[in-house]
Amino acid sequence: MGTTTTAAGWRHTGTSAGLRQSLRTLAASVMMATTATAAMAAPSTEEVNTTGLAVTDDTVTVGILHSLTGTMAISETGSVQAEKLAIEQINAQGGVLGRQIKIIQEDGASDWPTFAEKSHKLLERDKVATVFGCWTSASRKAVLPVFEKDNGLLYYPTFYEGLEESHNVFYTGQEATQQILAGLNWAHEELGAKTFYLVGSDYIWPRTSMKIARKHIENVLHGKVVGEEYYPLGSTQFGSLINKIKLKKPDLVFGAVVGGSNVAWFKQLNAAGLTFKKQPMLTISVTEDEVLGIGGENVEGLYSSMKYFQSLDLPGNKEFVAAFKAKYGEDAVIGDVTESAYLGPWLWKRAVEAAGSFDVDKVVAASPGIEWNTSPHGELKVDENHHLWMRTRIGKWKADGQADVVWESDVIEPNPFPEGYQ
Amino acid sequence: MSTQSVVKASWMDKFGGRGKLLQILIIAILILGVLPMVADIFRLNLYGKYLTYAFVAAGLVLCWGYGGILSLGQGIFFGLGGYGMAMFLKLEASSPENTAIQSTPGIPDFMDWNQLTELPWFWEPFHSFPLTILLILTVPAFFAFVIGYAMFKRRVGGVYFAIITQAIASIMTILIIGQQGYTGGINGITDLRTLMGWSIQTDFAQYVLYFACGIALILCLLAGQYILNSRYGQLLIAMRDQEDRVRFSGYDVANIKIFVFVAASVFSAIGGAFFTLQVGFMSPSFVGTVASIEMVIFCAVGGRLSLIGAAYGAFLVNLAKSSLSESFPQLWVVAMGALFIAVVMLFPRGLAGLVSDYAGPVRERLAGLFNRKPPAPKVEAPKPESARPQKRDGVSIGSAQETH
Numbered sequence: 019m020g021t022t023t024t025a026a027g028w029r030h031t032g033t034s035a036g037l038r039q040s041l042r043t044l045a046a047s048v049m050m051a052t053t054a055t056a057a058m059a060a061p062s063t064e065e066v067n068t069t070g071l072a073v074t075d076d077t078v079t080v081g082i083l084h085s086l087t088g089t090m091a092i093s094e095t096g097s098v099q100a101e102k103l104a105i106e107q108i109n110a111q112g113g114v115l116g117r118q119i120k121i122i123q124e125d126g127a128s129d130w131p132t133f134a135e136k137s138h139k140l141l142e143r144d145k146v147a148t149v150f151g152c153w154t155s156a157s158r159k160a161v162l163p164v165f166e167k168d169n170g171l172l173y174y175p176t177f178y179e180g181l182e183e184s185h186n187v188f189y190t191g192q193e194a195t196q197q198i199l200a201g202l203n204w205a206h207e208e209l210g211a212k213t214f215y216l217v218g219s220d221y222i223w224p225r226t227s228m229k230i231a232r233k234h235i236e237n238v239l240h241g242k243v244v245g246e247e248y249y250p251l252g253s254t255q256f257g258s259l260i261n262k263i264k265l266k267k268p269d270l271v272f273g274a275v276v277g278g279s280n281v282a283w284f285k286q287l288n289a290a291g292l293t294f295k296k297q298p299m300l301t302i303s304v305t306e307d308e309v310l311g312i313g314g315e316n317v318e319g320l321y322s323s324m325k326y327f328q329s330l331d332l333p334g335n336k337e338f339v340a341a342f343k344a345k346y347g348e349d350a351v352i353g354d355v356t357e358s359a360y361l362g363p364w365l366w367k368r369a370v371e372a373a374g375s376f377d378v379d380k381v382v383a384a385s386p387g388i389e390w391n392t393s394p395h396g397e398l399k400v401d402e403n404h405h406l407w408m409r410t411r412i413g414k415w416k417a418d419g420q421a422d423v424v425w426e427s428d429v430i431e432p433n434p435f436p437e438g439y440q
Numbered sequence: 441m442s443t444q445s446v447v448k449a450s451w452m453d454k455f456g457g458r459g460k461l462l463q464i465l466i467i468a469i470l471i472l473g474v475l476p477m478v479a480d481i482f483r484l485n486l487y488g489k490y491l492t493y494a495f496v497a498a499g500l501v502l503c504w505g506y507g508g509i510l511s512l513g514q515g516i517f518f519g520l521g522g523y524g525m526a527m528f529l530k531l532e533a534s535s536p537e538n539t540a541i542q543s544t545p546g547i548p549d550f551m552d553w554n555q556l557t558e559l560p561w562f563w564e565p566f567h568s569f570p571l572t573i574l575l576i577l578t579v580p581a582f583f584a585f586v587i588g589y590a591m592f593k594r595r596v597g598g599v600y601f602a603i604i605t606q607a608i609a610s611i612m613t614i615l616i617i618g619q620q621g622y623t624g625g626i627n628g629i630t631d632l633r634t635l636m637g638w639s640i641q642t643d644f645a646q647y648v649l650y651f652a653c654g655i656a657l658i659l660c661l662l663a664g665q666y667i668l669n670s671r672y673g674q675l676l677i678a679m680r681d682q683e684d685r686v687r688f689s690g691y692d693v694a695n696i697k698i699f700v701f702v703a704a705s706v707f708s709a710i711g712g713a714f715f716t717l718q719v720g721f722m723s724p725s726f727v728g729t730v731a732s733i734e735m736v737i738f739c740a741v742g743g744r745l746s747l748i749g750a751a752y753g754a755f756l757v758n759l760a761k762s763s764l765s766e767s768f769p770q771l772w773v774v775a776m777g778a779l780f781i782a783v784v785m786l787f788p789r790g791l792a793g794l795v796s797d798y799a800g801p802v803r804e805r806l807a808g809l810f811n812r813k814p815p816a817p818k819v820e821a822p823k824p825e826s827a828r829p830q831k832r833d834g835v836s837i838g839s840a841q842e843t844h
């Protein structure tokens with residue numbers, strides 16, 4: 019099966035993604051070949067929309083569903099900005115299948131049933147062709163049955179715990195193993211870490227991540243977990259934990275503390291004299307967005323394991339950062355999830371054009387195998403399991419709130435159901 | 441009213457007279473007739489969700505408006521009802537065939553992620569539907585009884601009771617989130633699809649659930665009216681306005697309070713169970729303090745002295761919330777806040793007070809046309825007394841002028 023290069027940095031390959039791939043990709047490639055020739059003249063609406071989506075002769079409507087209000091608004095705003103930027107850029111290039119993208123934005127209000135309600139509205143009332151949205155796992159879990167029932171399409175940007183694979187969702191962030199295993203291997207090899215202390219906020223993502231981390235530490239690295247603790251979301255008292263860490267002196271603290279707790283956690287660590295020089299720490303939950311709130315001086319020397327840092331020296335990233343700052347101001351920061359959110363509209367556009375249709379089933383079928391080598395974080399490929407192949411990088415934070423990338427992995431296959439880690 | 445019922449007891453008087461029944465008939469026609477005709481299934485499903493809050497608001501009218509017991513923890517009972525239903529549906533969705541990829545097939549997915557290898561004992565009863573229904577009604581009732589017994593027997597009331605219920609709601613949330621292997625944690629219990637093999641996601645199913653919810657609400661309103669017009673209802677008002685006098689007359693005030701608190705909790709639990717069925721999941725965000733206080737707002741907006749008003753209140757506040765957030769995704773919270781302030785400042789007795797002030801005279805004339813005998817004289821507390829409940833629970837909403 020051949021590989022077709024359609025535009026700078028974009029490829030669509032049929033050979034890569036494993037055994038299950040067969041006729042579906044063949045069909046997709048054929049479809050793509052036909053649309054490549056006919057792409058210039060916009061195909062008729064009846065042809066590209068057989069399931070009654072909100073597509074007209076010159077527009078296509080999509081939904082954006084994030085929290086604009088409530089506790090999650092601070093995290094989700096970056097995603098909204100990135101999605102709007104990508105859509106604006108796509109429209110400037112002529113849109114998708116000759117149609118300009120129109121946005122209907124809804125507020126999930128940091129409230130899971132509101133997410134479900136709004137996704138009902140977007141899919142059943144507005145008939146949007148796709149939705150970019152959700153941030154927390156809880157909101158994704160709340161909308162999942164709605165998307166599956168109405169056969170909608172969701173691009174979900176956040177790094178998350180894995181253990182999910184839906185026909186109707188594309189996960190543009192890392193699943194747990196992509197973020198954790200490479201990071202731990204790096205700490206083992208580069209920092210010589212043998213004893214680990216696991217710290218997280220108390221909900222599904224940190225718990226699942228730590229479960230995977232523990233199995234990897236014990237079974238693969240043959241190290242030792244000397245402590246594992248979880249604190250309620252929003253908790254601000256880390257004094258006793260800090261004392262325990264001082265007592266056990268682990269080689270590495272592996273952290274997944276989220277949200278407002280982060281500020282208290284790092285400030286108290288500093289106040290207790292545990293600098294990251296004395297006590298190395300690797301986290302999977304701190305991006306540029308969090309550092310903005312915590313203050314760069316409080317995280318200087320901390321390591322984060324992410325696929326993206328704003329400081330990445332890649333052509334795709336330079337363009338992205340420049341465009342983002344041009345639209346949202348020089349002070350805007352871009353974190354890992356914001357970048358994942360930016361990928362969503364582009365991956366959707368590419369899949370729609372490959373399928374030559376807005377029909378959800380055809381877009382889904384055409385997605386696996388899409389490659390984008392010049393994305394802001396570099397090479398990526400959509401897997402059969404709807405997750406992305408991507409690199410993991412270790413960044414070391416500086417006082418100015420940016421990170422130096424000190425290490426990067428090869429491109430890692432996504433594996434949302436890792437065997438031996440359950 | 442008891443004196444009249446001796447003279448000539450009409451079955452209608454047991455529910456507050458012809459006027460009240462007419463109002464319930466109107467709301468029944470609205471819920472079961474008008475709304476399904478004008479709304480498509482998407483809106484109707486939303487309306488069904490709003491109606492589930494009307495159960496809670498009606499319960500609050502009983503215990504807050506008439507009993508003077510301000511509970512800031514109705515989310516506890518809403519949650520218990522909702523979780524009960526969710527546990528049943530989750531077990532059904534977790535058949536060994538559906539969960540074959542798990543380490544332990546046959547248990548809910550979140551338990552598997554949390555390394556549980558067998559179903560906890562307290563999940564076992566939820567395999568059976570009749571037992572689930574029984575538990576949905578009895579567990580919240582029992583819990584409310586325990587809280588009520590512990591508080592009211594010690595004569596804890598007013599603000600202290602409100603604070604304690606709020607604390608319990610908070611504890612419940614922390615417990616649910618912390619024990620995620622047993623409860624699903626902060627994600628809640630999600631991915632509920634069928635009820636005894638019958639998909640709850642189809643349009644038809646949502647119609648059925650909506651009507652079931654509507655009918656249950658009407659029955660609850662009738663039950664509420666019945667309670668208010670029974671001897672208990674009279675005692676309740678007497679107790680709210682002059683607790684000591686009722687005590688000196690030889691009544692055990694605590695028992696009256698416990699009764700009405702339990703009744704309110706059962707209403708909430710029924711609402712919670714219908715919520716799970718119509719929304720398709722349950723999560724700790726409906727149990728906590730914010731949700732519980734919101735429920736009090738529904739009741740205050742509708743009018744805390746009117747069961748029917750509270751039902752309208754719950755419905756309209758949620759309707760406003762949805763439509764405002766659709767029209768102004770970034771500003772709607774401010775608009776909602778302004779709306780609440782306006783209602784509380786301008787119409788302290790809520791929508792029901794507004795209606796009875798302006799439409800009341802018209803209504804009474806109409807009722808006079810239907811009634812052969814003159815309208816029953818109001819037996820409620822005369823005006824000077826009406827300031828008392830405000831003083832006692834420290835909330836300046838509402839007064840006791842309205843007929844129930």
